[in-house]
Amino acid sequence: xxxxxxxxxxxxxxxxxxxxxxxxxxxxxxxxxxxxxxxxxxxxxxxxxxxxxxxxxxxxxxxxxxxxxxxxxxxxxxxxxxxxxxxxxxxxxxxxxxxxxxxxxxxxxxxxxxxxxxxxxxxxxxxxxxxxxxxxxxxxxxxxxxxxxxxxxxxxxxxxxxxxxxxxxxxxxxxxxxxxxxxxxxxxxxxxxxxxxxxxxxxxxxxxxxxxxxxxxxxxxxxxxxxxxxxxxxxxxxxxxxxxxxxxxxxxxxxxxxxxxxxxxxxxxxxxxxxxxxxxxxxxxxxxxxxxxxxxxxxxxxxxxxxxxxxxxxxxxxxxxxxxxxxxxxxxxxxxxxxxxxxxxxxxxxxxxxxxxxxxxxxxxxxxxxxxxxxxxxxxxxxxxxxxxxxxxxxxxxxxxxxxxxxxxxxxxxxxxxxxxxxxxxxxxx
Ligand code: GDP
Ligand code: IMO
Ligand code: MG
Numbered sequence: 001x002x003x004x005x006x007x008x009x010x011x012x013x014x015x016x017x018x019x020x021x022x023x024x025x026x027x028x029x030x031x032x033x034x035x036x037x038x039x040x041x042x043x044x045x046x047x048x049x050x051x052x053x054x055x056x057x058x059x060x061x062x063x064x065x066x067x068x069x070x071x072x073x074x075x076x077x078x079x080x081x082x083x084x085x086x087x088x089x090x091x092x093x094x095x096x097x098x099x100x101x102x103x104x105x106x107x108x109x110x111x112x113x114x115x116x117x118x119x120x121x122x123x124x125x126x127x128x129x130x131x132x133x134x135x136x137x138x139x140x141x142x143x144x145x146x147x148x149x150x151x152x153x154x155x156x157x158x159x160x161x162x163x164x165x166x167x168x169x170x171x172x173x174x175x176x177x178x179x180x181x182x183x184x185x186x187x188x189x190x191x192x193x194x195x196x197x198x199x200x201x202x203x204x205x206x207x208x209x210x211x212x213x214x215x216x217x218x219x220x221x222x223x224x225x226x227x228x229x230x231x232x233x234x235x236x237x238x239x240x241x242x243x244x245x246x247x248x249x250x251x252x253x254x255x256x257x258x259x260x261x262x263x264x265x266x267x268x269x270x271x272x273x274x275x276x277x278x279x280x281x282x283x284x285x286x287x288x289x290x291x292x293x294x295x296x297x298x299x300x301x302x303x304x305x306x307x308x309x310x311x312x313x314x315x316x317x318x319x320x321x322x323x324x325x326x327x328x329x330x331x332x333x334x335x336x337x338x339x340x341x342x343x344x345x346x347x348x349x350x351x352x353x354x355x356x357x358x359x360x361x362x363x364x365x366x367x368x369x370x371x372x373x374x375x376x377x378x379x380x381x382x383x384x385x386x387x388x389x390x391x392x393x394x395x396x397x398x399x400x401x402x403x404x405x406x407x408x409x410x411x412x413x414x415x416x417x418x419x420x421x422x423x424x425x426x427x428x429x430x
């Protein structure tokens with residue numbers, strides 16, 4: 001048995017999609033276990049580019065099983081759209097290789113409305129959400145009123161639950177200027193999407209555990225990043241799910257002690273979309289260079305990603321929170337043309353020094369990074385496939401990241417394509 005969790009160690013967009021797509025060649029099954037279509041994962045395969053939000057990144061390999069676990073919040077209309085997009089490109093999604101857990105909560109249209117209206121009302125205090133209804137859908141889940149995928153098979157249950165949810169949302173929406181929820185129309189639409197997705201809805205927890213008994217390899221694909229975790233992220237500027245590795249167990253029904261390795265995806269610098277603290281953010285010409293060279297535009301919302309230097313205490317903390325067994329360092333090629341490169345090794349607030357990223361947002365908002373500077377390598381690393389081709393100075397940068405994050409790098413990504421990768425160690429193995 002060899003089961004691997006892939007998670008982002010920063011604020012998302014670390015390149016998880018590329019690495020999951022690459023490693024799914026070694027997996028039998030790929031499972032999404034949290035988040036929803038707030039995720040945006042770009043995969044480049046030859047001259048083809050795939051942008052996925054909801055389907056696991058392994059889905060484009062047709063000999064693999066792709067799974068949406070119970071920890072995800074699922075917009076069924078968005079799912080059908082994504083399936084349709086892949087079908088039109090010749091990638092067939094059928095029920096013998098795509099499964100959705102029967103206890104996955106649904107995102108409904110009024111979740112999205114509420115998300116957008118709240119952000120609008122918050123003005124300067126907004127979170128900068130993706131506006132996909134993620135937060136409100138998780139609220140209904142923990143409020144024990146969510147409509148779940150399995151309910152779609154029972155019209156009476158859908159009617160009963162819709163009524164309860166509508167009553168609750170009528171109160172939440174009061175004063176926000178939302179249009180009324182048309183319960184009957186929504187019921188009819190849900191029955192229609194239900195017909196299309198019911199064949200995928202299965203007891204995922206059971207099927208995954210049966211696979212484990214048969215020694216199949218399962219790859220758990222995290223979305224977002226550890227700094228967007230509802231508990232350990234820069235609260236309240238976070239998403240509404242647990243994004244750390246422990247969520248793979250809760251969000252799929254596979255016990256934590258059945259999962260042996262955790263690969264932490266780390267960008268060679270830092271990016272963030274949306275509001276909230278980011279100590280190493282650069283608003284100068286270097287920030288603009290990283291943004292342009294790294295093509296740092298959000299996949300889901302098209303927003304510019306904020307860019308900055310690598311933040312080592314932040315990644316070290318993520319490695320501990322997730323039990324990261326090795327790192328995949330992505331986008332090293334983006335730094336190729338820089339004369340000098342900085343790494344944040346700690347923080348300062350006035351005279352006080354911090355070696356760890358503080359949990360409190362009021363503190364993390366005030367952090368000034370303490371930097372170490374190293375020489376750039378001024379040589380192209382684009383597309384390198386072997387570690388001994390890597391310039392000595394780039395290797396020194398990678399080594400410093402390993403030391404500061406107290407974790408070894410097993411994969412170096414040198415471009416968006418599958419083959420633009422240096423595999424140092426197999427991340428499935430400890
Ligand atoms: P995810 O959300 O973690 O899956 O990451 P995204 O797909 O949102 O963003 C990562 C972007 O960087 C995508 O456009 C990838 O194609 C691209 N990418 C991934 N790895 C590399 C790399 O090593 N070098 C470069 N230049 N681009 C990369
Ligand atoms: P991937 O999987 C980057 C951010 C949003 C916002 C906050 C809350 O591509 O790494 P939400 O819509 O989840 O309520 O928004 O979280 N966010 C992401 N940032 N990558 C993502 O996913 C993100 N998913 C959510 O920008 O700041
Ligand atoms: Mg992304």
